[in-house]
Structures are given as structure tokens and as C-alpha cells.
Amino acid sequence: MCPHAIDSPTEAPKKEDCVPIDTSSPAIPGTNGQQNDESNRPAAAQPQHHSNGQAKKNPYGPRYSDFLSNTSNWSIIESTLREGEQFANAFFTLETKIKIAKALDAFGVEYIELTSPAASPESFNDCKAICSLGLKKSKILTHIRCHMDDARLAVETGVDGVDVVIGTSSFLREHSHGKDMTWITKQAIEVIEFVKSKGIEIRFSSEDSFRSELVDLLSIYRTVDKVGLNRVGVADTVGCADPRQVYDLVRTLRGVVSCDIECHFHNDTGCAIANAYAALEAGATHIDTSVLGIGERNGITPLGGLIARMMVADPEYVKSKYNLHMLREIENLVADAVEISVPFNNYITGFCAFTHKAGIHAKAILANPATYEILNPHDFGMSRYVSIGHRLTGWNAVKSRVEQLNLEMNDEQVKDATAKIKELADVKTQSMEDVDAILRIYHTAITSGELQVGQPKVLQNLLDKHMPTSREQSPAGGKREPMAAQ
Numbered sequence: 478m479c480p481h482a483i484d485s486p487t488e489a490p491k492k493e494d495c496v497p498i499d500t501s502s503p504a505i506p507g508t509n510g511q512q513n514d515e516s517n518r519p520a521a522a523q524p525q526h527h528s529n530g531q532a533k534k535n536p537y538g539p540r541y542s543d544f545l546s547n548t549s550n551w552s553i554i555e556s557t558l559r560e561g562e563q564f565a566n567a568f569f570t571l572e573t574k575i576k577i578a579k580a581l582d583a584f585g586v587e588y589i590e591l592t593s594p595a596a597s598p599e600s601f602n603d604c605k606a607i608c609s610l611g612l613k614k615s616k617i618l619t620h621i622r623c624h625m626d627d628a629r630l631a632v633e634t635g636v637d638g639v640d641v642v643i644g645t646s647s648f649l650r651e652h653s654h655g656k657d658m659t660w661i662t663k664q665a666i667e668v669i670e671f672v673k674s675k676g677i678e679i680r681f682s683s684e685d686s687f688r689s690e691l692v693d694l695l696s697i698y699r700t701v702d703k704v705g706l707n708r709v710g711v712a713d714t715v716g717c718a719d720p721r722q723v724y725d726l727v728r729t730l731r732g733v734v735s736c737d738i739e740c741h742f743h744n745d746t747g748c749a750i751a752n753a754y755a756a757l758e759a760g761a762t763h764i765d766t767s768v769l770g771i772g773e774r775n776g777i778t779p780l781g782g783l784i785a786r787m788m789v790a791d792p793e794y795v796k797s798k799y800n801l802h803m804l805r806e807i808e809n810l811v812a813d814a815v816e817i818s819v820p821f822n823n824y825i826t827g828f829c830a831f832t833h834k835a836g837i838h839a840k841a842i843l844a845n846p847a848t849y850e851i852l853n854p855h856d857f858g859m860s861r862y863v864s865i866g867h868r869l870t871g872w873n874a875v876k877s878r879v880e881q882l883n884l885e886m887n888d889e890q891v892k893d894a895t896a897k898i899k900e901l902a903d904v905k906t907q908s909m910e911d912v913d914a915i916l917r918i919y920h921t922a923i924t925s926g927e928l929q930v931g932q933p934k935v936l937q938n939l940l941d942k943h944m945p946t947s948r949e950q951s952p953a954g955g956k957r958e959p960m961a962a963q
């Protein structure tokens with residue numbers, strides 16, 4: 478963790494306290510060796526097949542009634558280097574911006590949005606420098622006010638497109654720029670015509686769309702669409718919208734404009750990913766993201782969270798477009814740059830995103846990972862873990878470890894050893910090393926005849942002799958829950 482982290486870190490993960498089940502774990506009985514067999518994953522993550530060989534429909538994909546849905550046809554406008562720069566802790570040097578831009582390009586985002594060149598001389602220079610990188614996949618956009626001075630600067634930088642924004646809600650019309658809809662419309666047309674005349678892409682967006690009058694929104698969007706532009710944007714600037722409101726507005730807008738529709742969602746009330754999904758269902762074409770969701774206040778739709786959601790809707794489409802194994806690297810890069818930790822519960826890459834703990838879950842996961850996983854960690858270069866050294870463990874999970882350790886034990890013996898692990902874990906969580914030692918001591922004693930099934934006291938004496946720390950209290954009096962995996 479970086480020294481100036483503003484996140485309150487949870488306890489460091491302990492990968493060694495878990496059983497990695499991706500690599501060599503043998504099957505548990507009665508499961509036909511399927512614990513790592515991803516072909517067993519249901520339609521949520523891959524199409525299933527009828528006996529006639531035809532692919533079954535993904536139950537999480539669009540339904541026939543979703544004729545507007547673009548959940549299998551959408552693009553990312555990655556705004557870490559614009560919205561993300563508005564995050565309280567962000568300061569990006571040109572070197573860092575270049576690293577982030579190259580990583581996003583390698584990941585495969587369609588667009589990278591940069592801070593306005595009007596913000597400062599360095600912002601102007603950085604914009605030019607990133608445009609001259611010649612990225613392979615991502616087009617470069619910059620984000621400006623609806624103002625000719627900003628537009629002139631923007632086109633000088635060499636960007637592929639310009640994202641223009643102006644507030645249309647009464648809040649912003651009164652307190653931000655003080656202009657009415659007539660002025661906004663006239664100004665928008667002038668800026669759009671100018672940017673178009675330079676042969677680059679142009680998008681017009683209404684800031685604070687969800688607190689704007691619908692009639693104002695539809696009127697200005699219809700006007701700019703007639704003028705001709707690449708996209709119009711809808712922005713939930715204060716994070717007030719819910720998925721139903723988003724669906725309704727985007728569906729209405731889809732009937733009014735013929736250009737693409739971009740959407741931008743703040744996460745103040747926790748709806749940023751759901752709103753992005755609802756927007757795509759209603760016919761939006763582009764979603765704004767930032768890495769880890771960083772942005773003004775608590776940020777916007779996170780790149781990883783959007784990917785997680787869209788993988789469920791159409792895994793093959795997402796995999797075909799993006800280099801998913803890079804997600805963790807990009808998140809670490811940005812987390813370091815803005816001096817935060819990746820949250821423990823982060824989508825896909827959080828340290829426990831693919832760690833299974835409770836015995837009931839562990840048994841089923843070992844039989845078929847799709848039982849308790851809607852996403853496959855392998856798709857993102859991640860591993861799955863089963864945590865067993867705690868009081869919620871079960872004999873099936875312990876048996877899987879016994880087999881990994883190549884110890885010959887029957888089910889009765891495994892259950893007996895499991896009871897001991899649970900007894901000890903009632904006092905303190907057992908590390909993977911502890912669990913392995915208990916199992917080895919148990920195995921040796923049972924094989925030599927020193928121990929019989931159902932003799933917990935004899936077993937405890939053996940553990941006291943060979944593993945004197947086995948009953949030690951944890952510093953928190955045995956109440957501390959384990960951290961499971963990395």
C-alpha cells in the first residue's frame with residue numbers, strides 16, 4: 478500500500494490461508510472431477526446447448542421484448558483522464574497520463590476522454606502529447622464547455638473528437654453559467670458547426686440532465702441532431718437518477734435523435750452501474766467510465782464494474798473487445814497514481830471477489846464453480862480460492878485439501894479431522910499452514926494406530942506435542958474473522 482493512502486485499509490489479505498482450487502486440486506468424491514471444469518458453468522456465463530446442438534439463450538441477455546437493447550453493442554468512453562482527474566486525490570503528471578492512456582488502449586477501450594485544454598497550460602500540452610502517441614485502438618477526446626474559445630483550443634490539440642457540455646437544469650442555468658435555453662441552443666449550434674468543420678467527432682451533452690425539463694432536453698437534442706453530430710450525451714451529474722428513470726429518458730431520446738447516445742452516471746446513491754445497464758437496455762450506445770470509478774465526489778460508473786455487469790449479459794461480446802486480463806494491472810496503476818487502495822469488495826479484482834468460505838458454498842464450488850460464481854475468475858486472469866481454516870468450514874472442503882496434500886484418509890477420518898479444525902478455529906482462525914499441519918499429524922497418527930477416529934483428546938495431545946501454537950488465542954481474543962485470499 479502506498480504511504481499516503483487515503484483509504485482506510487482492511488487487513489492485508491492472506492493468500493496462504495486459502496486453498497487455490499484453480500491449479501491442481503483433485504476432484505472431490507461424487508463430482509466427476511468437475512470442480513474446475515468451466516464447461517459446467519451455466520448460461521449466465523456461457524451458452525448452454527440443447528440436445529439438438531442449438532445454443533440455449535442466455536437468460537441474462539436481452540429478451541425479445543428488449544428490441545431497443547444495446548447490451549451486445551456498446552462502447553466505452555473512458556474518462557479516468559478527465560472525470561478521474563476531478564477525483565479529490567488525483568494529480569496526474571504527463572508521464573502517468575501516458576501510462577494510463579497506453580494501458581487503456583491496450584485494454585481496448587474505444588475512447589479516452591481528456592481534461593479540457595482550457596483548464597491550464599499543462600492540460601493543453603498533455604492533451605497534445607497524448608494525441609501524438611498514435612494509440613492503436615482508442616480515439617482521443619477532450620471535454621470542453623460550450624464555448625467557442627474552448628472549442629478553438631480543443632481542435633488545436635489534435636484530438637479525434639470533442640465532447641461539449643453545458644448545464645440545462647434550472648440549478649445550473651441559474652447558478653453555474655446563467656444562460657437560458659435559447660442562448661444555450663444558439664451557442665451549441667455554433668460550437669458543433671465549428672468542430673465539425675475541422676473534420677473531427679463532436680458530441681453535445683446536457684449536464685444535470687435528470688433535473689432538467691424534459692421538453693428542454695428533447696428540444697435541444699432534436700435541434701443538435703438535425704445540425705448533425707456524432708453523439709448526444711445524457712449526464713446524471715448529481716447521481717440522483719434510478720434505473721427506471723434512466724430507461725425512460727433514454728428510450729424517449731432514442732425515439733427523437735438518430736445519432737448515438739452517450740450516458741454518464743455519478744454514483745452518489747449507488748446506481749451508477751445499474752443506470753449504465755438500464756441506459757444500454759434502452760438503446761444508449763456509449764457509456765462513460767473511469768478506472769475504479771474515480772471522479773468528482775464519489776465518482777462515476779467504474780470500468781471494472783461495468784465490465785462485470787456486461788460479462789453477465791454477453792460474455793463473448795465483452796471478451797471479443799477487451800483484454801480482460803489487464804483489468805487488475807490498470808486498476809493498480811490508477812490506484813497507485815491517486816494514492817488509494819483497491820477496495821476489498823471491488824468488482825472482479827477485490828481481494829475476496831473469488832474467495833469462498835462457508836462450508837456449504839465450498840462444497841458446491843468444488844463440484845462446479847458456477848454454483849456460487851456468476852463470473853469466471855479465469856476470464857480476468859484471476860484465481861479462485863477456498864478458505865478452510867475457520868469455524869464455518871465443512872468436511873468436503875477439508876477433503877479437497879487432504880487430497881491436494883496426497884494424504885490417504887477415508888470420509889470418516891476427514892470428518893473427524895474437520896471437527897478438530899472447527900474446534901480450534903472457534904478459538905482462533907487457523908492459517909493454511911496450521912490446517913496442513915493438523916491434517917498431517919492426524920494422518921500420521923491414524924496410520925500408525927496411535928489415534929482412532931473419535932478421540933479428540935488424544936489428537937489434542939498430539940497437536941500440543943507437535944504443534945504447540947495450535948490453541949493459542951488470537952490477539953483479538955479469538956473473535957477476529959479471517960481474511961481469506963489475495
Ligand SMILES: CC(=O)SCCNC(=O)CCNC(=O)[C@H](O)C(C)(C)COP(=O)(O)OP(=O)(O)OC[C@H]1O[C@@H](n2cnc3c(N)ncnc32)[C@H](O)[C@@H]1OP(=O)(O)O
Pocket residue numbers: 563593595596597621622623624642643644653654655684714773
Ligand atoms: C460536471 C462536470 O464535471 S463538467 C466538467 C468540469 N470540468 C472542469 O471544470 C475543468 C476544469 N476547469 C477549469 O480549469 C476552470 O473551471 C475553467 C478553465 C474551465 C474555467 O475557469 P474560469 O474562467 O476561472 O471560471 P470558473 O471556473 O470560475 O467558472 C466557470 C465559468 O465557465 C462558465 N461555464 C460553466 N459551465 C459552462 C459551460 N458548460 N459552457 C459554457 N460556459 C460555462 C461559467 O459561467 C463561468 O463563467 P464566468 O467566468 O463568466 O463566471
Ligand SMILES: O=C(O)CCC(=O)C(=O)O
Pocket residue numbers: 560620640641642682683684685710711712713714715741743
Ligand atoms: O459531459 C458529460 O456528459 C458529463 C459531464 C460530467 O462530468 C457530469 O455532468 O457529471
Ligand SMILES: [Zn+2]
Pocket residue numbers: 560714741743772773777
Ligand atoms: Zn461527471
